[in-house]
Amino acid sequence: MDILFFFAAFVFLYTQLFQLPFTPYYFEGDHIIATSNAMRMLDGEVIYRDFFHLAPPGTELVYALFFSIFGVKVWVLNIAILLLGLALTALTWYFSRQIFTGLFVYLPASIFLAIGYRLLFIDGSFRLFSVVFVLAAAAVLLNKITPRNLMIAGGMCGLASFILQPRGVVGIAGIIIFLIWENYQRGFHLKSLVRNGLYLSLSFFLILFITHSYFLYHAGFENYYFSLVTFLQKHYPNDPLSNRSAYLSELPDFQQYLEIYSPLFALSRYFRIAFPVLFYYLLVPFVYFAFLFLRWRRKTYLLSKEIDIKLMFLCIVGLTLSAGVSALSVVRLSHIAIPGIVILVWLLKQIPYSKRIAMICLVLLAVLGFSYVIQRQTTAKNYLDMPAGRAAFFSEQVYERYKWIGEQTQPGEFFFEAHHPSFYFPFLLKNPTPLYVVRDSEYTPRFQVESVVKALENNPPKLIAWPRKWTKPPDSRAAGDNLEILWQFIAKNYELQLEFSKHVDYTEHSEGDIEIWRRKN
Structure with missing residues (x-):
């Protein structure tokens, strides 16, 4: 049964990521x-010294290794x-x-x-790795x-913090809290607790030292500390989806679906997106409190x-992971929800006829998963040959955008994207900054904007991608918006080539349309 389950899981995951057989x-x-x-690291640039990043370089090293072996x-x-996806499936199992x-x-x-994987978990960023x-x-x-197990666990959390700095810390915190609770249940033996804590923490700090020291040395302490500590404390909370007020902000607006689709299709499409979003918003962290209440009652x-x-x-690990998220966005909450899903099923097991309900749920989830496989494989798509x-592409609109960029650029050229680095990777383009x-808030402080302008002056790219909503006069900019000097540089040296209607998700923080600016002759 296990082999059959993992085979089905592999087929599901593969068909969500690849058009059969291999595209x-x-x-x-x-x-x-x-x-x-x-890509920048493989070109010889030093992370934190030559370019900014807000997280440790663990994920970048994974991709650098893969790219050095298989190509970009x-x-x-x-x-x-x-x-x-397979690792998370195996851990859940x-x-x-x-x-x-x-x-x-x-x-x-x-x-x-089945619930939300293709909406929330198709993510190869530091969040899931950690x-x-x-x-x-x-x-x-x-x-x-x-x-031995404590030392291995401490090392694992050290690696997690080499990918995303707070993740390993909250993992260690959760384990320590559990060790205290478990020790108390056995009569509280302080010597045993201290010894276990040392096994755990020493291996954690040893891995941190080994993994961080090389990059700290080459980037310099000041650059390293600003990127991984100061920026997160002072600037990161200014991003709308990087703070606690983001809770429920990613629920889509049904009215906007009705403006585009027929009522029945709008309802179907809205449900496919809104249900998993709402599911994870309600699951984390409330399922842990429900478990603790039922356990006590x-x-x-x-x-x-046992x-x-x-x-x-x-429960304790799940709660500490929940407390450690930087923002209450559904993506961040869903990524740390695995312990909560297991506890949710345990709660289900406590109700009458739970075996019958579990069978029905498994059948429904299997049907849903199978329908996702068929839908993914049979939906019309556009294919594009790129340098990578x-x-x-699922969306013709997105395909046309990438097709145009591919026709206008050559691998190795300078190109600058202000809002999100979408085109560097597939077209092997170079970011000169x-x-x-960048963001239109204190998320991007003025000195960083100035460094971008200086870099663009030294190595001006032929094309710049710029969000249309940032094209505005100085008196229209909110407090903390430092982008005026960058916008003035673009307006002076570039001319508007065209606009791409950006695919949006109908939420409060959708990106909106993208302008392409071409350098003046």
């Missing part, structure tokens, strides 16, 4: 930041995303195997795959806490001490 789909997203940064190709990115029997073992992983390492640390300790811990300890471990390889994104 990769092209997905825009934050993983394009990591791939373009990896779209299919390499999709294989990385496939491996992440492993947690379930330690707690459930029968069909319940496969229900959490089926929920992960989550995999923290969950792997939890998996190592779930069955038995030994010095029904004294479920008396039924099986299962209760494992559930408490997942052939890829399939130290920033891969």
Whole structure:
């Protein structure tokens, strides 16, 4: 049964990422930041010194390694995303195997795959890489806490913090909180607790030192500290989707669907997007509180001490991961939701006729997953040969945008994108500036904007991609918007070539249309 399940999971994941037999789909997203940064590192640039990045370089190193072996190709990115999906599926299955029997073992992983995977988890960025390492640390300790397992778990969390700095820290925090709770249950032995904490923390800090020291030395302490500490404290919260007010902001607006589609099709399309978004918003962190309440009310811990300890471990790790997200966006919440999905299924198991309900849920999820496979493979697509390889595009609008860029550029040329680095990776273009994104807020401080302008003056690209909503007079700019000097440089030296109608998701923070500016002769 396990082999059959993993075969089905592989088929589902592969068909969401590749048009059979081997053509990769092209997905825009934050993983394009990591791939373009990896390209710069392979060209000899030093991260944090020559270009800015807000996270440790772990993800960039993974892609740099893959690209050095296989070349800078779209299919390499999709294989990385496939491996992440398989890793999360395997970890979910492993947690379930330690707690459930029968069909319940496969229900959490089926929920992960069928509800929201293709909307929220097709992501090869630092977020998912770091989550995999923290969950792997939890998996190592779930069955038995030994010095060896604690050292492995600490090392895993160290690697997580080499990918996303707070992730490993909250992972360590969750494990330590659990160790304190578990030690208390056994009568509180301080010596044992301190010893276990040392095994865990020493391996964590050792991995941190080993992984960070090379880049700290070459980038310089000032650059390193600003990128990984000061920026996150002072500037990062100014991004609308990078703070706590982002909760529920990604629920789409149904009225805008009605303006474009027929009522029935609008409802269907809205449900496919809104349901997984709402599911994860409600799941994290509320499922953990529901579990703790039920555990206290029904004294479920008396039924099986071994299962209760494992559930408490997942609950504590899940809560600390939830507390550690930088913003309450659905993407960030869903990525740390695996422990919550397992606990949700345990809660389901407590109600009458749970076996029958589990069977029905598995059948429905299997049908839904199969329908996604058929829909993905049979939907009309556009194919484009790019320097990074052939890829399939779902949207004709997106395809036309990439096709035009491909016709206007050559690999190795300078090109600048202000809002998001979409084109560097597929067309092997070079960003002449130290920033891969700018924002119209204090997210991008004035000195960084000035560094972008200086770089564009030294190596002016032929084309610049610029969001139309940032084209405005100085008196229309909000407080903290430092982009006026960059806009003045573009307006003086470039002329508007055309506008791309950017595909939007009908949420408050949709990007909007993109202007392409061409350098004046």
